[in-house]
Amino acid sequence: MSRLADTWRRAGAAGLLDAALVALAWVAAFVFRFSLLRNNAPANILHIVAVTLPIAVLAWGAALVWFGIYRSAWRHASLPDVWRLARACAVAALALAAVLLVMRVPNFPRSIVLIHPLLAGGALLAVRLAQRQLAERSHRGAPGDARPLLLLGSVDDAAPALQSLRATRLWRAVAVYSPLQAEAGERLQDLPVLGPPRALGEVARAFGAQHALVAGSAGSATRRLLLEQASGARLALLTLPRADDWLQQGAGSTVPRNLELADLLGRAAVQLDVRGLSDLLAGQCVLVTGAGGSIGSELCRQIARFGVGRLVCLDMSEFAIYQLEQELRARHPDMPAVFLTANVRDATRLRVLFERQRPAVVFHAAAYKHVPLMEQDNAIEALRTNVLGTVNAARAAALCGARRFVLVSTDKAVNPTNVMGASKRLAERALQVLAHEHAGTRMVAVRFGNVLGSSGSVVPRFAQQIAAGGPVTVTHPDIVRYFMTIPEAAQLVLQAALMGDSGDIYVLDMGEPVRIVELARLMIRLSGRDEDEIPVVFTGLRPGEKLFEELLADDETTLPTPHPKLRVARHGDVEGPRVDLDALQRRIAIGGAEEPEAAAVKDLLASLVPEYRPQLAPEGNA
Template sequence: MAFWLRFNLDIPDEFVPLALVASPWCVLGYALGFLSVRVYRQVWSYIGLPELRQLATGIVLGGLLTAAGVLMLRTPNFPRSVLVLQPLIALVLMGAVRAGWRTLAELRLGVRHGKPVLILGSLHEASGALRALKGSTHWQAVGILSPQPGEVGRSLQTVRVLGTSADIGRVAKSMDVHALLMASPPGSQSRRQMLLQVADTGIALLTVPRPDEWLKADGVGPRRLELEDLLGRAPIQLDVAGLADLFSGQTVLVTGAGGSIGSELCRHIARFGAQRLVCVDLSEFAIYQLEQELREAHPQMHGSYYTANVREPERLRAIAIKHRPSVVFHAAAYKHVPLMEYLNEIEAVRTNVAGTLNTARVAGECGARRFVMISTDKAVNPTNVMGASKRLAELMVQGVATEYSQTQYVSVRFGNVLGSSGSVVPLFTRQILSGGPITVTHPDIVRYFMTIPEAAQLVLQAGLMGQSGQIFVLDMGEPVKIVDLAKMMIRLSGKTEHEIPISYTGLRPGEKLYEELLANDETSVATPHPKLRIAKTSSGSDLDIEAVLSWIENAGPEPDTVGLRDWLRSHVLEYKSVH
């Protein structure tokens, strides 16, 4: 064909023998070129730019080998322009046949299986969504709705921008589409706004799977939008090498291991190659579930599972001395504010303060390199017993840090965790399933939210970076109104506010309209990690630890609640009880 084009579609008779002599060299050259880059492994039905680049590389190699072989023949009057034309023709024809084959394959899949779906997002965001849809045989993009009016009328991969996000209802009705794929990134404000706009359209909301879901058999292709997709944020950047060095081949102890944060910490620690994971929790059922999960997921790891109470120092000490952990994560705590505010105040103090002291001292006694306590934003300017007990626990950790110089003691504060036990999300879910109403304490109440994996990953990172006595504050993003959270959950359930009403019940005892991550007289210092800051707080080095422990031990089974709050206030000066 190259000879034919070279001589204007009519090869002179004297050049026909030259073409016949050169053709075997061409076949040999291209065979070697394609073998070297493994073009023969390509599946034409899924051909894309990487495969076309691979093909082009093989053609370049084949063309060079062909040219070398023909020139070595020293054939007189051989038209060298043919050596340039033939790889170009090969690229066009071989690329075209592959593109044509894929087009036919996509048409077959689209006709048989593709359900129409609208993509919601800018052209840049929609580009990633369209790539994700290529792996799905169940969905076919029929249009794009962009929040940017200037993009209306343009097209991406032959899919037109049919309108703006305000046109969702009209476009969906006109095209008889019942599914909307949100292409905006997780946690973006645009996702939340779009969710409220599609309230009464009856459209199913989909999103592109998270990276970890592609590893699962059922994670390929779009899935239903979940609350974590609206409130989550960009993936956490972890110092993987540093964490692997901290945990790989080491023994790690986690208290409260059966809880939402504790169990997620255990999962991450196991992935980072801990040799032995010592899990401690008061709940038999929780520790049993964790044991079953980790034994199946990480059979190579040695796991030790204890039902033990952090309020019993001798039991903790026996466990720690037996295993000698190099890192200790303390996640055991009572954290439900209203429950700890009445009738259970002493339980909050005994578990959150004395339990923390016991665990911190045991970590120092057994020679652990690091101790990390999970704290809370409610420890900042606390107005409730739970928050005050956690702030006192932070002071206890700082005090113990002066006793054991070989152990790095760190506390980590963060806000509400989506789906954790005692959080508002499971409550709202139950209320929606029962037909409502959803109970919100106040229309203006706001909270910081973070997903369980986000919280656990940042705790690990803070534990790696921290210096002894430091308190880390996590970047919780923007606060979310609880009433907006309720509305989003109603939308995600496929209901409307007419079907599931929202009822306001008033603030509960000890509850604030907003939570703080830093006290008024505190400042914070940036760290190398963008989502972690160090709080500059008053130190617990002057705290009389033994006096605190003695008061708790002598408080009796049911101490006077007024006296207990006064005692807390004497140690946590920023505690402002509402009673």
Template sequence: MTLLIDAWVVIVAWNATYLFRLGFERWIVARPDYDTWVLFGVVLVYLLASAACKVPQSMWRFCGFGEVKRLTLACAVAGLVCAAGVMGLQLYKVPRAVLALHPLVVWVGVCLVRIAYRMLYEHARARITGGQGDIRRAVVLGAGEAAKRLLAGIHRQGWIVLGLLDDDPAKQGARIAGVPVLGPLDAVLDKGVRGAATHLVIALPSASAAQRRRAVELAGRAGLPVLTVPSAEELRDGQAHVDRVRDIEPEDLLGREAVQLDEAGIGDVLCGKTVLITGAGGSIGSELCRQVARFGPARLVLYELSEFNLYSIEQALSGQFPNLPLVRLVGDVRDAQHLRATFSRWRPQVVFHAAAYKHVPLMEDLNAWSALRNNTLGTYQAARAAAEAGAERFVLISTDKAVNPTNVMGASKRAAEMVVSSLVEEFTHTRFMAVRFGNVLGSSGSVIPKFKEQIARGGPVTVTHPDIIRYFMTIPEAARLVLQAAAIGDSGQVLVLDMGEPVKIVDLARTMIRLSGHSEQDIPIVFSGLRPGEKLYEELLADADATVPTPIPRLRIARLRESAASLQVADWLAHMHQADSLPDAEVRLRLRTLVPEYVPAV
């Protein structure tokens, strides 16, 4: 259609130029006999020039300066070719003024047609939408079923989709719901393809993690804000609709394939059971609650110190699982008497211990005693209370910072693993186990929320060191790993996830800056230096530890070495329970007596 209209404009401009040159009396009769054939050749040249300059690929309702530049180039090239052709063929009866003026008249004509169309479109759109809000124009990466469903509903939200991109050659050049497929995904880097887009939307929920990660990387290099449709898991769980775009979330940045778990085995452990979760309102605890609720427990006991967090998770679970009986308890794992009373009353069969202080620098200075009391002594009290109440399984959520710890938080979590293991022989009816994983993207205190806030403020984004790396997993993946540990773990075991390649924190910061539509010139990255107790890299296993495989791919069981200190846990606990408060230096000394591999950072 575009080429037909442009051809009509070329014909009108040719006649208008004759009229201007020869006047009303002679503009028809004074033409040479071969003028029709000349006009035919002129139209053909203009159309070929337009195609070469990608003029037909543009959308008139978004015509802007870039389109005008392409039209100018096409008209200039076509005008020169036509003039050279007429002169070379010695067709001297065609007036030279016509050859000179015709490209200018064509250029004015094609520009006016597009401008008029855009004015009418904007007027009609303003009448429909009331003219409220900014116009958001998107190019969508993906042209599959998700893109079709997105197009069906996104226009009602005030969005205008300029085009689609897809690597499938069969889709390129086609139209989906009236929107053209402009090229492969890497065409998003072409300004001519992006046109007047204000946003990019990734619509690849069913693609592999590697494909989604590639799409995110390409979109980030385009310099526009990037959004995405909900993931396949969100759509499957009914948490979102495909026509509702959202910001890029941590799991989109990670680009990892989710571990496939034994859902049937987990269901056997949780279905119809009373399950208690400490720290139920925290980042990991709240996701654990959601994951456990899916398996139909008889009762879910929420044990949480923060009143607000407890209220938040209770409201979320009540809305999503209205038939699940909830017990909402404000409680502190440092309160042994309250723990024993709680476990004695509700008799949980499965306990997930997620209550912990985990912020490394915060626990390093002035709060070391609080970290030890909560992370180590609180874990021991919760584990003993669970066993005394007849619990079948007790699962401790540990961390990679427990391996060769250099900080109080990591040492207190390694000590927690050891005090839980010390109960194995005393309570043979309870399985005690721990799950160890790396940093959780998007959890409270993680870098993602911090980077988001800094970008929203206009920067700078602070990274402690240019070489610092971390292993990452998503909150849902961490929660599923914990459930799997409860199903297959045996007493005294620590389960470890093969977390793949570590991520450089500075690269993560750069990606988030790009996905927000900015560059490092707009939002700089500042290196602030390593914080107290912080490592450049984390480990999931100590050198002397060994692992054995499990039926779950990428999930292994660590058989941890025993030391003389670990055999004296009972004496160590007895001394610690006698202390009311200890200074930081004394806490570090006490932790080293139990965890000899703990070497505080200088």
């Protein structure tokens, strides 16, 4: 109640001030008309002013109230607020002119209705701009309290960042450094805009800045270039929180935070078909295999947002499923959820669980994905989990009446040179066989590259090596990979569940590939070190590892989908031999007469995956 009363008091005070300004402007208009222009005033001038002044105040006050001027927070005024004030002034002037015309005041000078709006409108705008200026100065803090901050980015990128910085007193923007040479010499909200050929380090020293805020879209070439220059200038790099940080952490998350690798390599936010996903998931039972892994757990987080009737999380790791249970129950205490431990290689266990839970949608993320580990002694395990696990999960989904089944695949399935990639390609082909056998369940696969921060990826390993003081080990100076963030990958997997025909393989837009050595150097720079302190050492490619991964095989083309970041892969005429799933299951079943050696596994894969080319020696090594 006190807050409402305070609001009314502020509006009342603003109204009284505006009335005084309008009245003064009305008197000033007469003074200007008859004194400054040296025209003789009529004998009844005082009577004219006395009669018309209250009418002017009332007309202008009514227009300002009608246009909601007193509902605007002018300490945060923007251009739309100024235009609304201008419209209110125009309507007030026209209404006042009409009233005076009807009144027919004797000897009333008609030029007053033109002079007064200019004076009154200018006064009203000046007061509001002064209010905003005072608010900005109060937010900037004293020079001794706020640390100087350099903004890195073009003028268009820096402007919204500068607006966000006004919410904190911890930082004081001192200049903008733009990578666009044409912008150097401009000013942005009274800040100088500098840029090439002047060095970034020189600019930072001139303004006493040890921190820089990187503005602009994540993953852009401009942002990467600026980051490299900033690391050479020994600047600590910051960025503004993402929108999801604001939603989860509240207003305090507007404070700039340290730049992370995902901010550099990530792309613009994925635009989900929220209505379509709500129709697919809301109120339904959704099951995720491999739910304790990087992609699986993020899928569970994303699915929980759509109001599912029940979320079933399945993983073979007791610890991983326990951690996920604790997180989801804390975030979504009212969401019905079931947490199961099971191995996807156990077909009987899966059929029982699927029949008991009866999911409408299944996301199959369970897999072995570490290339060198699966290449020799564990090769048979890759087939049993990645291929038989997929067959078991897809069959169980079809038998329990699931409407959708989505396999999470990988770019390593394209022209594979390792057991892991070949096993995922065989899983894709097995899924296409099952899609024909079970027409009632739409089965699709989604193929993408490396995911930043996922278990087994290079990013956590590089972070550990940097924390230990180095060196950072990279297999080859020319090795490149596609990268995306975990949330982006999970969201696009969800999106693919809405699309296409059963048996389709979707390819995600992975952006531009990244050289792993550059990734290592960026992480070293983000840690505040340089390569003199943390050296990069090349160790040679590991077994089964390629210099680059393709997203499409040579005999494939892609077709567009309604989503700009998803394309569907279409195979050529040569599909290879049909996969006999029952024979395959008998051949690699657990507990068989003998355990196949790695060579036998590779021969089997070569017979079922024509594009598989096992490496005799790691590619690219001397």
